[in-house]
Amino acid sequence: xxxxxxxxxxxxxxxxxxxxxxxxxxxxxxxxxxxxxxxxxxxxxxxxxxxxxxxxxxxxxxxxxxxxxxxxxxxxxxxxxxxxxxxxxxxxxxxxxxxxxxxxxxxxxxxxxxxxxxxxxxxxxxxxxxxxxxxxxxxxxxxxxxxxxxxxxxxxxxxxxxxxxxxxxxxxxxxxxxxxxxxxxxxxxxxxxxxxxxxxxxxxxxxxxxxxxxxxxxxxxxxxxxxxxxxxxxxxxxxxxxxxxxxxxxxxxxxxxxxxxxxxxxxxxxxxxxxxxxxxxxxxxxxxxxxxxxxxxxxxxxxxxxxxxxxxxxxxxxxxxxxxxxxxxxxxxxxxxxxxxxxxxxxxxxxxxxxxxxxxxxxxxxxxxxxxxxxxxxxxxxxxxxxxxxxxxxxxxxxxxxxxxxxxxxxxxxxxxxxxxxxxxxxxxxxxxxxx
Numbered sequence: 001x002x003x004x005x006x007x008x009x010x011x012x013x014x015x016x017x018x019x020x021x022x023x024x025x026x027x028x029x030x031x032x033x034x035x036x037x038x039x040x041x042x043x044x045x046x047x048x049x050x051x052x053x054x055x056x057x058x059x060x061x062x063x064x065x066x067x068x069x070x071x072x073x074x075x076x077x078x079x080x081x082x083x084x085x086x087x088x089x090x091x092x093x094x095x096x097x098x099x100x101x102x103x104x105x106x107x108x109x110x111x112x113x114x115x116x117x118x119x120x121x122x123x124x125x126x127x128x129x130x131x132x133x134x135x136x137x138x139x140x141x142x143x144x145x146x147x148x149x150x151x152x153x154x155x156x157x158x159x160x161x162x163x164x165x166x167x168x169x170x171x172x173x174x175x176x177x178x179x180x181x182x183x184x185x186x187x188x189x190x191x192x193x194x195x196x197x198x199x200x201x202x203x204x205x206x207x208x209x210x211x212x213x214x215x216x217x218x219x220x221x222x223x224x225x226x227x228x229x230x231x232x233x234x235x236x237x238x239x240x241x242x243x244x245x246x247x248x249x250x251x252x253x254x255x256x257x258x259x260x261x262x263x264x265x266x267x268x269x270x271x272x273x274x275x276x277x278x279x280x281x282x283x284x285x286x287x288x289x290x291x292x293x294x295x296x297x298x299x300x301x302x303x304x305x306x307x308x309x310x311x312x313x314x315x316x317x318x319x320x321x322x323x324x325x326x327x328x329x330x331x332x333x334x335x336x337x338x339x340x341x342x343x344x345x346x347x348x349x350x351x352x353x354x355x356x357x358x359x360x361x362x363x364x365x366x367x368x369x370x371x372x373x374x375x376x377x378x379x380x381x382x383x384x385x386x387x388x389x390x391x392x393x394x395x396x397x398x399x400x401x402x403x404x405x406x407x408x409x410x411x412x413x414x415x416x417x418x419x420x421x422x423x424x425x426x427x428x429x430x431x432x433x434x435x436x
Contacts, residue, residue, distance in 0.1 A: 020360055027364030027409060028371070034405040035372040035397060037309040040379075043395035051214060051392060053271040054143045056136060056226060061288040063109070063264040065096040068285055093262045099284045105273040106266050108137030108229065113265045113291070115235035120204070121194040122166060122186065129166060129184070131196070131223045135232030136267055142226060145392065147190050147211030155230035161211040162186060162225040187212060198235060200242040205235070214392055265291060354414075361409045368405075373397045 052058070069092050072080055080088075093111065100109045115133045122129040136142070138150050142161055153159050165183040186209075193208045207227065266288065268277055281287055376395045384390045 020356075023357070024360050024364045024367075027361055028368050031365050031368035031405050031409065032371050032375070034408065035368055035401050036375055037312075038401035038404055039372065039376060039397045040395050041309075042398050042401055043393060047390070047393040049270075049272070050143050054141055055271075056134070056140065056142055056213075056267070057224070057292050058271050058290075059268040060113070060134070060136070060291040061266050061268065062291050063096065063100065063266050063281075064261070064287045064289065065092065065264065065285070066261055068092050068096060069261060089262055093264060096264060096286060099286065100266055103277060103280050105269050105277050107139055107141075107269050109264060109266045110135050110229045110232070111262055111264055112229070112233050112236045113263070115198065115232050115239065117196040117198055117205070117235070119194055119196050121189065122184065128197075129168060129223065131162075131166070131225050133160065133196075133225050133227055133232065133235065135229040136226045138228060140226070140267065141269060142211070142213055144211045145214050146187065147209070149211055150226070150228060153210070153228075155228045156234075157228070158205070158207045158231065159210045160207045160225040160227045161213055162189075162209050163215040163223065164212040165215050166223045183215075198239050198242075200239045202242075203238070358410075361406075365406055365409060369397055369402065 066074060070088050073085060073088060097109050100106050113135055117131050117133050118128040119131050120128050122131070136150070138153065138155065140150060142149060144161065145164060147161070150159065150161065164185065164187060166186055168184050189209050190212055191209065193206050195204045195206055197204050207225075209225075213226075268274060278288065373396070376397065380393070380395060384393055384395075
């Protein structure tokens with residue numbers, strides 16, 4: 001029997017069969033569940049890689065190098081001259097910097113991470129808004145939602161990357177559920193030069209805002225703009241110069257040398273390389289901790305839930321589609337016998353069964369793609385748009401999810417066909433035995 005005849009008869013049979021509608025609906029429902037969970041999970045993973053793993057607040061780490069220091073400093077030896085102690089600490093700090101510079105996943109290190117500034121142009125209720133201006137390497141890969149990164153600029157260019165929303169509450173006591181009430185949109189300042197001022201310095205500083213990044217619900221409740229290491233060092237030096245150079249200040253500086261190391265910060269290229277970097281640090285008697293306490297727990301829980309749902313839907317698809325195809329096979333025994341009496345071979349009947357159900361799988365699956373895409377759009381607009389950490393996420397039905405879901409349906413169909421062949425072969429063997 002020719003293939004085109006099999007396809008024609010299979011299509012007509014699928015259209016007439018009472019069970020075809022039920023099977024198509026079941027395939028549609030299970031495929032939608034499978035496609036939705038897989039597509040959401042893949043979109044979520046892409047979002048995680050783009051906006052979470054590359055979030056600077058996560059990637060900036062405080063470096064501990066006390067194991068490299070002279071044991072006398074660790075023990076707090078009071079006989080050490082303060083000036084000598086400072087020199088020893090500085091030498092060890094430079095040694096730690098050299099070690100860190102050899103790791104390909106560490107973009108850069110610095111001792112002066114931040115300068116506290118008032119942005120005069122960001123006025124709210126008659127008061128200037130304070131910002132933490134933080135230093136990062138030029139090749140920082142901060143994920144932006146508008147503008148450009150620092151890569152095209154030099155260390156001394158007075159440019160900044162700022163959040164798209166800034167926090168206007170000064171006491172930092174507002175709960176996350178009310179954060180939006182105290183946020184100010186600063187998109188209108190993109191590409192413009194703004195004036196800023198350190199409380200200890202009279203002179204104003206001008207910086208151009210070249211890019212905006214997502215606040216991701218302000219992991220650290222506060223306002224952080226990013227600029228180069230050189231700019232932060234310049235701002236801190238100006239602030240230090242503004243403090244009167246008195247003998248009292250000098251004595252206080254030397255008497256306070258009771259710590260076990262300078263402040264040292266590093267920035268990772270991507271948080272997915274964190275474990276590898278931590279092993280490198282341990283191998284070199286170093287360690288690190290969070291620069292700012294962060295809590296991506298909500299995001300991690302969502303990712304874990306997505307994985308479980310995806311696996312559950314795949315198993316459900318296999319069970320539901322498999323059971324219904326087997327039931328359909330059992331219900332249509334008389335129909336298959338009729339085909340046999342009309343001259344069709346058992347091989348032809350099996351081909352027709354496979355082709356007919358392939359048509360049903362294809363119809364149900366194509367419908368499922370459309371329904372899933374509509375469902376994801378509704379979910380984004382109704383649910384994700386209200387989630388401050390996830391509102392930038394844009395889940396779409398992707399090719400990987402389509403292939404996985406379709407292969408599950410196809411594999412089940414192939415397995416049922418193999419079972420049919422096996423049953424047919426067994427019956428044939430028993431018939432031969434009876435004749436003998």
